[in-house]
């Protein structure tokens with residue numbers, strides 16, 4: 001399996017070819033913040049891409065179920081999803097999962 005990095009900033013040596021500045025995050029706090037924010041923005045974009053993939057997969061499952069006369073939603077499965085997010089992140093995880101489910105199947 002290959003791993004994918006999301007870092008968009010160059011390594012320090014490339015960003016500071018002179019090499020005379022002290023190393024570490026305190027050397028230039030503004031630059032450190034700007035680098036971290038660029039990574040945060042890239043991660044946010046990736047999260048939205050993943051969300052759209054999840055929405056498409058979820059919609060596919062819902063259509064298959066409804067085409068066979070079933071309901072759009074499956075509350076047992078939703079509880080499974082909610083439990084998993086809660087196990088990872090606690091109450092905020094549950095809140096996030098509720099929003100995720102709402103995005104994927106609309107309001108119940």
Ligand SMILES: C=C(O[C@@H]1C=C(C(=O)O)C=C[C@H]1O)C(=O)O
Pocket residue numbers: 057058059061062072073074075077078081100101104105
């Ligand atoms: C995708 C499904 O359909 C609905 C959407 C779910 C989801 O987005 O995770 C979970 C349960 C269902 O209410 C499913 O049953 O797996």
